[in-house]
Amino acid sequence: MIGLIGGSGLSQLEGLILEQKMQRETPFGEPSAPLMIGRYADKTVAFLPRHGEHHTIPPHLINYRANIWAFHQLGVEQILAVASVGGITEPYMPGTIALPDQLIDYSWGRESSFASEDFSADKHIDFTYPFDETLRQQIQLAANSEEMTVIDGGTYAVTQGPRLETAAEIQKLKNDGADMVGMTAMPEAALARELNIAYASIAVVANQAAGLSSHPLTIEAILDTMDDSMGQVRRLLKGVIPLL
Incomplete structure (x- = not known):
């Protein structure tokens, strides 16, 4: 089965033929929402906002x-x-879709392992490459087939939120080598790795990060960009899911 996680702008998966909606109980509490399971692009998928x-x-x-x-x-x-995400370096402009291949985690205080309560030395994971490369390339192949422009690669900086960053913080992230900034790739990616689930991010640049644009940074503008980009994201999803 294929899992889809929806972020800002994708709380519902348009085109999903819903077969089952279930709230799962886990040893770690309840998920963010009931999982919606059904057919999408002729495959069985589970969607979670x-x-x-x-x-x-x-x-x-x-x-x-x-x-x-x-x-x-x-x-x-x-x-x-x-x-x-917010775009930091020049290619990552509003409306761009990117497939990050690296990340830097600046978040704090989040439960980031399934082994926190029962740790042993063998629970360490190799996280050299945090996003699954095969899955990334399948998404890129789908983008090429759909004649979509998608940036292959980039470093995703994960900040704590929920506030947006200061201009000085963005300059620090840029100096650290980050191309984009968001708030949710960690610990998602690490947790998936612990369970041997291939994980890849489809990052939609909603705005230029703080201090990089001559225009005021407004939530309204960010949401407008996300709305405009979701059609492209759905098109990309419908292209890649049959390949998985």
Whole structure:
């Protein structure tokens, strides 16, 4: 089964032929919302909006462990995670879709392992390459087939949220080598790795990060860009899912 995680702008999966809607109980509590299981692009998928059905859960309070474990319970082997980000370096402009291949985690205080309560030395995971390369390339192949422009690669900086960053913080992230900034790739990616679930992010650049644009940064503009980009995201999903 294929797992889809919807971020800002994708709380509902248009085109999903719903067969079952279930709230899963996990050893780590309840997921953000009931999982919606059905047919999408002729495949069985499980869809979960990470911020809840009505976008009421901020990034730092998402129960990431319950979300990923619920997919694991269903037998999900691949997760496509859609996320909105701010663009830092020049190619990552509003409306761009990118497939990050690296990340830097600046978040704090989030439960980031299933082994926190029962740790042993063998629970360490190799996280050199945090996004599954095979899955990334399948998404890129779908983008090429659909004649879509998608940036292959980039470093995703994960901040705590829910506030947006300061201009000085963005300059620091840029100096650190980040191309984009978001709030949800961690600990999602690490938790998926612990369970051997292939995980890739489809990052939608909703705005230029703080201090990089001459225009005021407004939530209204961010949401408008996300709305305009979701059609492209759905097109990309419908292209890649048959390949999985």
